[in-house]
Amino acid sequence: MVYIYDTTLRDGAQGKGVSFSLEDKLRIAMALDDLGIHYIEGGWPGSNPKDMAYFEEVKKIKFKNAKIVAFSSTKRAKIKIEDDKNIQTLIEAETPVITVFGKSWDLHVKEALRIPLEENLELIYDTISYLKKYTDEVFFDAEHFFDGFKDNPEYSLKALKAAEEAGADCIVLADTNGGTLWYETEKIIEKVKREINAPLGIHAHNDSDMAVVNSLIAVKKGAIQVQGTINGLGERTGNANLCSIIPNLVLKMGIEAISRENLKKLYSVSRLVSELSNRPHPDNLPFVGDSAFAHKAGVHVSAVEKNPRTYEHINPELVGNKRQIMVSELSGRSNIINKAKELGIELSKDSPAVKKVLEKIKYLESQGYQFEGAEASFEILLKEALGKTKKYFELKGFRVLTEKRSENEEAYAEATIKVEIPEEIAEEKGLKERVEHTAADGRGPVEALDKALRKALEKFYPNLKEVKLTDYKVRILNETAGTEASPRVLIESTDGKDKWGTVGVSPNIIEASWLALIDAIKYKLMKDEEKNK
CATH class of the missing domain: 3.20.20.70 (Aldolase class I)
Known part of the structure; x- marks a missing residue:
């Protein structure tokens, strides 16, 4: 031992x-x-x-x-x-x-x-x-x-x-x-x-x-x-x-x-x-790097498709990694199936949902998304593809303002937001009013937006009062682009019992933060609904 x-x-x-x-x-x-x-x-x-x-x-x-x-x-x-x-x-x-x-x-x-x-x-x-x-x-x-x-x-x-x-x-x-x-x-x-x-x-x-x-x-x-x-x-x-x-x-x-x-x-x-640790994950790490089992077109790909042992020292799935064959649409399906299994969902390799999720993930990753550290965002994506989630609210618009009134005063932010819940949820809850338009302030734009969003939704979903944002990280994806660089925002939330991570990517840092925030809220609502079934 x-x-x-x-x-x-x-x-x-x-x-x-x-x-x-x-x-x-x-x-x-x-x-x-x-x-x-x-x-x-x-x-x-x-x-x-x-x-x-x-x-x-x-x-x-x-x-x-x-x-x-x-x-x-x-x-x-x-x-x-x-x-x-x-x-x-x-x-x-x-x-x-x-x-x-x-x-x-x-x-x-x-x-x-x-x-x-x-x-x-x-x-x-x-x-x-x-x-x-x-x-x-x-x-x-x-x-x-x-x-x-x-x-x-x-x-x-x-x-x-x-x-x-x-x-x-x-x-x-x-x-x-x-x-x-x-x-x-x-x-x-x-x-x-x-x-x-x-x-x-x-x-x-x-x-x-x-x-x-x-x-x-x-x-x-x-x-x-x-x-x-x-x-x-x-x-x-x-x-x-x-x-x-x-x-x-x-x-x-x-x-x-x-x-x-x-x-x-x-x-x-x-x-x-x-x-x-807010660092790029090195592609060339043995065993766990994204290039550890990656193969480009040519002799390697041809051989690996016949027998992976020809160019791989171990089966990548043994360490939770995946084989990447750049010309194959099958690349990564096993990872989707394994992750679904962890969530209690049995899928076959030929399931249309697997292909749908895989295509979506490939697109999102090309935009800069990474789902390690953002497991809640991945679970939402998977369950949406399977039709196992519902729309809890719709954004009708938000505005975020940052103001600094003098050199010696701290800057502060204010967010206004309008959301609407679906008619069937309003009926289920016995509510006539489906739209909430409200505002909140904060030390920064993300805090203000987070508070405004939860304030607007708590009227319809009181359990959101339990949710707190506990960590917020920003990664710049294309650093050489200067002020035009796209940020990836990683948010961690808790309801006092569980913790979950969500991710958002956009050239606009407020929108990237918004995407991570709404996933955090959707995840809480989804998990509470599953527990109550």
């Missing part, structure tokens, strides 16, 4: 341009749990208010597979551990697992900590033995271990032994600078195994493009825990990419890490993290 330890929310969030909101972090944690990840490192509790809030909120979620991990450093020198705020905040996070990192390279002890080498060993021992009283498992990340071992193997091993003697449940060897080559990793781990009896893990960075291979070699040499991030997010060139490590372990090495059934969710989790 190999345990997967995800650090997307901590180490991954340190990547350039990555900033997860609190809602993002909770949503990613739930997706990772659903994938079957064993450990989810949520952040450093004492480092910032967002991480502190995360550890409070994550306690309210019941996870099926994962254990939540709080992360920090070993105690500071020259103070009592009871007075070390970082250590006490770790305990207050009340997670079942704590990971602490400590120095295993004498260079860092001398130059960064500037304390005696023996004192650093005491910090490691004292921290781990103290934390063992307060949580189920304590892991030790031996920071810069491989560089430290190359310079001074005797001292680096002493750092590991201090952690082992203190009772660390797993000692994680970190290639923090990412410069270690595969054959060095192999030899060093062999030597460590002769000295250390505690379970070992690997934490690799990708500065030499070796993070994945070093992680797999570590497993081959006996490591039982692999740390990494979704899509390889992380500082500098990133961390070991779990989206490559996991399928290689399961499909190529025959090692139990997550179930094969859960492996089919890998592609969607990868896309979700890209969307929520």
Whole structure:
């Protein structure tokens, strides 16, 4: 058994341009749990208010597979551990697992900590033995271990032994600078195994493009825990990419890490993290990139249509991806069928609805739509094609104005909107009036429009009072177009019980926001109606 330890929310969030909101972090944690990840490192509790809030909120979620991990450093020198705020905040996070990192390279002890080498060993021992009283498992990340071992193997091993003697449940060897080559990793781990009896893990960075291979070699040499991030997010060139490590372990090495059934969710989790980190999803990612199983016309296409094994190392459906044959209208049908199945809808490949949805998705994607992170918009699209939804309202028009009255005053926005509900719904609800014309203001145009829309509809659908917009993201699709660029808007909403994501695309950012907003409202109305049937 190999345990997967995800650090997307901590180490991954340190990547350039990555900033997860609190809602993002909770949503990613739930997706990772659903994938079957064993450990989810949520952040450093004492480092910032967002991480502190995360550890409070994550306690309210019941996870099926994962254990939540709080992360920090070993105690500071020259103070009592009871007075070390970082250590006490770790305990207050009340997670079942704590990971602490400590120095295993004498260079860092001398130059960064500037304390005696023996004192650093005491910090490691004292921290781990103290934390063992307060949580189920304590892991030790031996920071810069491989560089430290190359310079001074005797001292680096002493750092590991201090952690082992203190009772660390797993000692994680970190290639923090990412410069270690595969054959060095192999030899060093062999030597460590002769000295250390505690379970070992690997934490690799990708500065030499070796993070994945070093992680797999570590497993081959006996490591039982692999740390990494979704899509390889992380500082500098990133961390070991779990989206490559996991399928290689399961499909190529025959090692139990997550179930094969859960492996089919890998592609969607990868896309979700890209969307929520507000970054383009790299097409060329192995296993989960959109080009990973893409074939153009010619010899490749001809061969793949006869037998996919001719040009594919695995079946793309094993990781939830899809084969793309550019000249084939059948491309992507299996994904539609699988997604429908998840929603409790059985479809055959020859169903007219499948073709209709596929054509619609291809058109929308050509306009810049992406449905990973916007599952509610996809569900609406699918059910509309099947005739399983109804029209809840019709827009008769809206206007949004933004005003700034002086240089020192904040700008504010006002939205007016007119909507009409269908006659049959009015009759069903016993209402004579079918049209509502109202207005609302907000700090920005989207907030004003959101408030005006819900204010207009709450008269007809009181349950919309439960809905709140919790997150709003904008992605510019064609950046070189300047002010004419088209934005993609991703909105997350909640009714206090469920959360859902919707998407809208338009050259006009207000219209893009509107499209995402109405999907959010339609989804709530649709799901409530389904529950009441």
